[in-house]
Amino acid sequence: MTQRAIGLGIVGLGRAFTLMLPTFQADRRIRLAAACDPLASVRARFAQDFQAPVYEDVAELCADPDVEAIYIASPHQFHAEHVALAAQAGKAVLVEKPMAITLAQCSQIVDIVAQTGVPLIVGHSHSFNGPVLHAARLLHSGQFGPVRMVSALNFTDFLYRPRRPEELDTAQGGGVVFSQAAHQVDIVRLLLGGLASSVRAHTGQWDASRPTEGAYAALLSFTNGAFATLNYSGYAHYDSDELMEDIGEMGQRKAAGTHKNTRLRLAQTNEAQEAKLKASRNYGGTDYQAPAATPPQHHQHFGYILVSAQQADLRLTPDGLMVYTGDERYFVATPLSEIPRVEVIDELWSCVREGRAPVHSAQWARATVEVCLAMLASNAQRGDIPLHHQVAAHLAPQA
Amino acid sequence: MTQRAIGLGIVGLGRAFTLMLPTFQADRRIRLAAACDPLASVRARFAQDFQAPVYEDVAELCADPDVEAIYIASPHQFHAEHVALAAQAGKAVLVEKPMAITLAQCSQIVDIVAQTGVPLIVGHSHSFNGPVLHAARLLHSGQFGPVRMVSALNFTDFLYRPRRPEELDTAQGGGVVFSQAAHQVDIVRLLLGGLASSVRAHTGQWDASRPTEGAYAALLSFTNGAFATLNYSGYAHYDSDELMEDIGEMGQRKAAGTHKNTRLRLAQTNEAQEAKLKASRNYGGTDYQAPAATPPQHHQHFGYILVSAQQADLRLTPDGLMVYTGDERYFVATPLSEIPRVEVIDELWSCVREGRAPVHSAQWARATVEVCLAMLASNAQRGDIPLHHQVAAHLAPQA
Numbered sequence: 001m002t003q004r005a006i007g008l009g010i011v012g013l014g015r016a017f018t019l020m021l022p023t024f025q026a027d028r029r030i031r032l033a034a035a036c037d038p039l040a041s042v043r044a045r046f047a048q049d050f051q052a053p054v055y056e057d058v059a060e061l062c063a064d065p066d067v068e069a070i071y072i073a074s075p076h077q078f079h080a081e082h083v084a085l086a087a088q089a090g091k092a093v094l095v096e097k098p099m100a101i102t103l104a105q106c107s108q109i110v111d112i113v114a115q116t117g118v119p120l121i122v123g124h125s126h127s128f129n130g131p132v133l134h135a136a137r138l139l140h141s142g143q144f145g146p147v148r149m150v151s152a153l154n155f156t157d158f159l160y161r162p163r164r165p166e167e168l169d170t171a172q173g174g175g176v177v178f179s180q181a182a183h184q185v186d187i188v189r190l191l192l193g194g195l196a197s198s199v200r201a202h203t204g205q206w207d208a209s210r211p212t213e214g215a216y217a218a219l220l221s222f223t224n225g226a227f228a229t230l231n232y233s234g235y236a237h238y239d240s241d242e243l244m245e246d247i248g249e250m251g252q253r254k255a256a257g258t259h260k261n262t263r264l265r266l267a268q269t270n271e272a273q274e275a276k277l278k279a280s281r282n283y284g285g286t287d288y289q290a291p292a293a294t295p296p297q298h299h300q301h302f303g304y305i306l307v308s309a310q311q312a313d314l315r316l317t318p319d320g321l322m323v324y325t326g327d328e329r330y331f332v333a334t335p336l337s338e339i340p341r342v343e344v345i346d347e348l349w350s351c352v353r354e355g356r357a358p359v360h361s362a363q364w365a366r367a368t369v370e371v372c373l374a375m376l377a378s379n380a381q382r383g384d385i386p387l388h389h390q391v392a393a394h395l396a397p398q399a
Numbered sequence: 400m401t402q403r404a405i406g407l408g409i410v411g412l413g414r415a416f417t418l419m420l421p422t423f424q425a426d427r428r429i430r431l432a433a434a435c436d437p438l439a440s441v442r443a444r445f446a447q448d449f450q451a452p453v454y455e456d457v458a459e460l461c462a463d464p465d466v467e468a469i470y471i472a473s474p475h476q477f478h479a480e481h482v483a484l485a486a487q488a489g490k491a492v493l494v495e496k497p498m499a500i501t502l503a504q505c506s507q508i509v510d511i512v513a514q515t516g517v518p519l520i521v522g523h524s525h526s527f528n529g530p531v532l533h534a535a536r537l538l539h540s541g542q543f544g545p546v547r548m549v550s551a552l553n554f555t556d557f558l559y560r561p562r563r564p565e566e567l568d569t570a571q572g573g574g575v576v577f578s579q580a581a582h583q584v585d586i587v588r589l590l591l592g593g594l595a596s597s598v599r600a601h602t603g604q605w606d607a608s609r610p611t612e613g614a615y616a617a618l619l620s621f622t623n624g625a626f627a628t629l630n631y632s633g634y635a636h637y638d639s640d641e642l643m644e645d646i647g648e649m650g651q652r653k654a655a656g657t658h659k660n661t662r663l664r665l666a667q668t669n670e671a672q673e674a675k676l677k678a679s680r681n682y683g684g685t686d687y688q689a690p691a692a693t694p695p696q697h698h699q700h701f702g703y704i705l706v707s708a709q710q711a712d713l714r715l716t717p718d719g720l721m722v723y724t725g726d727e728r729y730f731v732a733t734p735l736s737e738i739p740r741v742e743v744i745d746e747l748w749s750c751v752r753e754g755r756a757p758v759h760s761a762q763w764a765r766a767t768v769e770v771c772l773a774m775l776a777s778n779a780q781r782g783d784i785p786l787h788h789q790v791a792a793h794l795a796p797q798a
Contacts, residue, residue, distance in 0.1 A: 148603055148605055148614070149603065149614060149616060149630075149632065151552055151616075151630045153550055153552075153705075155705070155712070198781070200599040200618055200783070201618075202618065202620055202626040204547055204548065204626075206547055206709060215547070215548060215707070217548060217550075217618055217626050217627065217628045218618070219599055219600075219601065219616055219617070219618045219628070221601055221781075227601040227603075227616050228616065229616045229618070229628040229630045231548075231550045231628045233548065233707055233712075235707070236707070236712055236723075237710075237711055237712045237723035237724055237725060237728075238705060238707075238712035238714060238723040239723075243642065256728075257728075259723075260725060260726065260727070260728075263725050306552075306554070306637060308614070308632055308634070308635070308637075310605060311636075312636055313554070313632075313635060313636045313637035315637060324635075324636035324637040324638075324658075325636055326636060326659060326662050327659065328659070329636075329655075329656075329659075382597070382620075382783065383782060383783055384599070384781065384782055384783070
């Protein structure tokens with residue numbers, strides 16, 4: 001690396017930042033330049049840890065000339081406002097998924113990116129995972145013939161992890177459609193080329209004490225004739241990581257009984273304690289534990305994903321791709337970086353320093369949010385929802 | 400057993416009979432009393448093997464007073480006609496799935512059963528498999544709370560097995576929707592209570608040389624609020640028996656490379672040879688091998704099936720059920736009979752000798768065919784197809 005690191009300002013030092021921090025710290029292309037958070041104690045921790053300025057107000061952060069790019073990890077419903085502030089200040093943007101929770105907000109972001117010309121990518125999402133990008137590149141190369149079908153399944157304890165009240169309110173972007181389908185849809189779109197044409201879905205709200213969508217089943221069709229089933233339960237007793245060699249979503253070796261323990265912990269917590277519990281485990285919280293600096297052993301993943309092309313089926317694993325063709329079955333390892341989620345920084349770097357168009361652009365992310373909103377609408381209206389904002393996936397050639 | 404065996408007449412000594420023969424031979428409640436088939440050589444073989452009369456004509460078989468029940472295993476499109484002949488002769492009927500290939504034919508069968516009062520069950524189908532019935536009984540008991548969702552997945556080499564031309568013609572009941580969804584839908588309906596309300600589906604015809612449906616993805620909704628994803632590929636390079644401990648559909652330990660070998664064999668065969676190849680491996684054919692008399696080591700299955708209830712997820716295995724609850728994960732073995740597909744004879748016996756109502760009745764089977772037809776219609780019309788002939792599952796208490 002001969003060019004200088006990107007000075008990154010952080011908006012929101014919560015859960016998403018906590019999960020991205022190991023990446024920012026490990027990747028020399030990133031320098032943590034400033035942060036903004038409503039909580040004074042967390043700001044103080046950041047200032048001390050990174051010897052960097054902290055702000056109460058997003059506009060102040062955006063005015064900091066040492067900040068070249070801004071990572072927006074505020075709650076979903078504030079993304080559009082915060083992206084606008086950053087873009088108007090001429091900063092590059094990395095904004096967490098879901099990009100926003102309404103199509104109007106998404107379109108605002110698309111427009112502001114067009115007007116200001118700032119680089120913007122949306123992530124992290126699990127469509128950045130090495131094996132997903134690897135599979136997409138192989139499929140898009142055409143070597144296996146046309147893509148036909150994806151089967152995606154993920155059964156987790158999502159709904160029983162500690163939550164802020166808004167995370168259990170669909171109107172505020174809560175529930176598994178906004179938080180989890182955002183991953184699964186992004187992956188499926190990337191594998192099948194991006195241009196979904198319609199959605200039919202059922203969503204499940206099966207726990208009155210957590211009154212938002214906790215499960216869904218969706219059928220997506222694509223303009224190229226491909227289709228996909230997406231199935232998710234965040235109420236699960238079953239753990240579909242059984243199908244992923246007992247490697248968890250974050251690429252970690254998983255202990256048995258994870259789902260049971262999540263429920264048990266929650267049962268010992270009242271509502272007031274729950275939001276605190278969540279906060280306490282985030283960066284700057286009383287129970288925060290900085291992750292070990294050991295490099296990842298496996299890729300992150302989002303459950304069982306099988307993609308069928310004319311001449312091969314590909315099954316994504318935490319280590320790469322199992323490829324099944326007419327002649328043979330073979331495993332192709334996806335190279336693993338020492339930096340977790342390095343693919344996010346790869347894409348940010350390629351936009352900010354190399355001027356390339358992003359894969360996970362604002363238009364791309366709007367298309368994924370459109371599918372998620374269509375899932376909710378399909379469940380309500382009991383029919384297909386046609387899609388109008390889809391864009392094709394444009395993957396850069398492998399570096 | 401103190402009562403006499405059921406004298407069974409066979410209509411059609413083809414593939415379905417070949418697969419049921421081990422059951423008929425092993426179960427002392429069945430006596431092979433007569434058979435009917437258009438092929439003289441196969442009739443001769445049956446006459447010799449079982450010292451029983453054979454007929455060229457179904458009506459003659461139906462007139463045989465030694466025949467108490469008739470197993471109808473003729474090609475799908477003849478089922479309605481053959482059931483009518485049997486029922487009008489007062490015979491009990493076991494008819495292969497799919498019961499018929501149009502709703503009108505199904506309704507004819509429902510009507511003739513009502514008019515004649517003969518016992519009729521539809522099978523074998525994989526919803527007779529021990530673990531399916533076991534799971535359904537546990538779920539219907541309510542001990543896990545309301546049923547919510549099923550995820551069903553099966554990737555096979557179905558389309559590349561030797562076929563008669565009509566099996567590759569949807570109009571004649573060919574393709575995976577009639578032959579394979581008939582299993583998967585029956586299982587899902589049984590697990591979720593039976594009363595499907597609508598279907599949305601996509602079907603895939605991806606091989607011009609085998610011009611019928613070879614794959615599908617379907618979303619079913621039920622009147623009790625449950626829903627299901629059903630995903631099937633008969634073009635698969637991948638073998639989803641990987642998820643079933645490498646136990647195949649028939650409960651057999653499976654060698655690696657099965658799908659590859661199926662394709663290789665077919666590539667060495669021309670169209671004329673193909674139908675002969677199929678026939679040659681059936682009962683009475685030149686390559687027919689009577690199955691070893693060793694009792695089954697595992698239950699038969701139809702791929703990966705996960706069913707979610709409010710308080711537990713159940714995963715069906717070739718040996719029983721893996722149950723995941725809030726407290727624990729445990730395995731419940733499903734007792735294995737020494738007789739393969741014994742559950743079919745259990746149900747036939749309970750209808751014919753004990754006068755009980757069947758689970759797999761004509762109404763039940765019509766409802767499953769309705770779903771299959773709705774899958775084809777949904778793909779053509781690109782929308783939900785409402786269902787009007789659904790009936791609830793009524794499982795007898797465990798014997």
